[in-house]
Amino acid sequence: MEKGKIIVAGIGPGGEEDITPAVLSAISRSDVVIGYKYYFRFIKSLLSENTLCIDTGMKKERARAEEAFKYAKEGKTVTVVSSGDSGIYGMAPLIWEMKKETGSDLEIEVVPGISAFQKAAALLGAPIGHDLCLISLSDLMTPWEKIEKRIIAAATADFVTAVYNPKSEGRYWQLYRLKELFLKERHPDTPVGYVRQAGRDEEVIRTTTLADFNPEEVDMFTVVIIGNSQSYEWENKIITPRGYYRETDNKEISVGQEIMMRSFQTIEKELKNRDIPLDKKWALLHAVHTTADFDMETVFYADTGAVAGLYEQFAKGKLRTIITDVTMVMSGIRKGALQRMGIEVKCYLNDERVAAMAAEKGITRTQAGIRLAAEEYPEALYVFGNAPTALMELCTLIRKGKAYPKGIVAAPVGFVHVQESKHMVKPFTSVPKLIIEGRKGGSNLAATLVNAILCYDDAEQLKPGRDV
DSSP states (O other), X not given: OOOOEEEEEEOBSXXXXXXXXXXXXXXXXXXXXXXXXXXXXXXXXXXXXXXXXXXXXXXXXXXXXXXXHHHHHTTOEEEEEESBOTTSSSSHHHHHHHHHHHTOOOEEEEXXXXXXXXXXXXXXXXXXXXXXXXXEOOOSSSOHHHHHHHHHHHHXXXXXXXXXXXXXXXXXXXXXXXXXXXXXXXXXXXXEEEEESTTSTTOEXXXXXXTTOOGGGOOTTEEEEEOOTTOEEETTEEEOOOSTTHHHHTTTOOHHHHHHHHHHHHHHHHOSXXXXXHHHHHHXXXXXXXXXXXXHHHHEEEOTXXXXXXXXXXXXXXXXXXXXXXXXXXXXXXXXXXXXXXXXXXXXXXXXXXXXXXXXXTOOHHHHHHHHHHHHOTTXXXXXXXXXXXXXXXXXXXXXXXOXXXXXXXXXXXXXXXXXXXXXXXXXXXXXXXXXXXXXXXXXXXXXXXXXXXXXXXXXXXXXXXXX
16 A cells, blocks of 8 residues: 655635635645644635545644554545644644654654744734744643743843734633733833734734733634833834844944943843832942842932932033042043033142141141132032042031032941931932941942933933943
8 A cells, every 4th residue: 555644834824815825725635634723714625526534623742643644654645734824722732742652654744834923923024033932831732830931031031022812711810920920031112923813814912011911801712922121102002123223223322332221221120129210220220230239229318309409400501510539530520521511620639739728727628628629619419439428528518508409419438427428418418429338338329320320311212331
């Protein structure tokens, strides 16, 4: 007897127009076609009168495979059909496993088809333009514990993620859990698209955000696609850029800035609390980036609107001078930003008058520097990254009515009087303040907080480092 053959073919997501020529050829030359009875409605017109059709209900995959081997052993060409692509949650793996387990010498041919996630992606625009993964929420064959690990991995690794089998009559909570897990790793504005009955008469297409995504609008005939951190919505479509425009769009972005942008994206994902005002978050991201210390989330304090308000004063020319306690802070403030905004930074530590005043008054040189600065620039932004005595001196001058700072960045570091100096500055409620509380601080931190203020107009796009 002539040997038969088993063809495993994917008939696409729905419409006849999405069935590939190779699959059409396979079906037309088959003696027997086997599949889930629902699928025959999509290929009925392709079957010849002599084709034997064997349809089964759901969860009868093994029975279909056994039927295929039975007829193929009789010398017939048998096509086993799956929706979408037969290798993606389809019949192809089962057919190959059965061949292996039975020791059959029958020829197996797998003919790929257009997968449901590909069709859904095309209808949604271009959401799968970069690295992606597919996850099925069906726990019939896979324990939920393993599925949840895969969800976490996909969310953490920033994969565009297509979700199959998102819900069923008995499986109602899994999609809610997936959303919860993704929100721990992705921004709430991450684009989400879902397509029901892709390519069929009942087709429904929706785009939303991760935060607004409603699992109740999804059923077992729906494919959900969650974008990555670069995905965006435009004209009701979702686009995930591959990077072809990067060279053109980013021609003014240096390598250093691009690294900084990626770092900020990573930091934001790892914050314990992302739901804070944008201006405070912007300064906090700079602080963590400079120190690699997520404890900044605990010790960084900012008055409401301080960053945004100080930026506005600089931008409108109402504030033109920054005073620092030490030269290291002055060195860390970006020269490009200062030049762009017409701002002058001064440090009096090396002023020839300082040593004489310090000796005469019995105070530190940084205290003397602040006294001189307050005489000449009483309304500057005062920035402290080293000396608690200098910050305490400014507090005394404010109380005496000899200084009227437009803002204070308080980040002295050390063990003596450091915490007290930061407590002393807080009662000045009319002065916008940024403070690194406790013992932590330093010139680098003070400078980066100033840089955050000077480039606050880049915060909305999370695009740091313009002046790097």
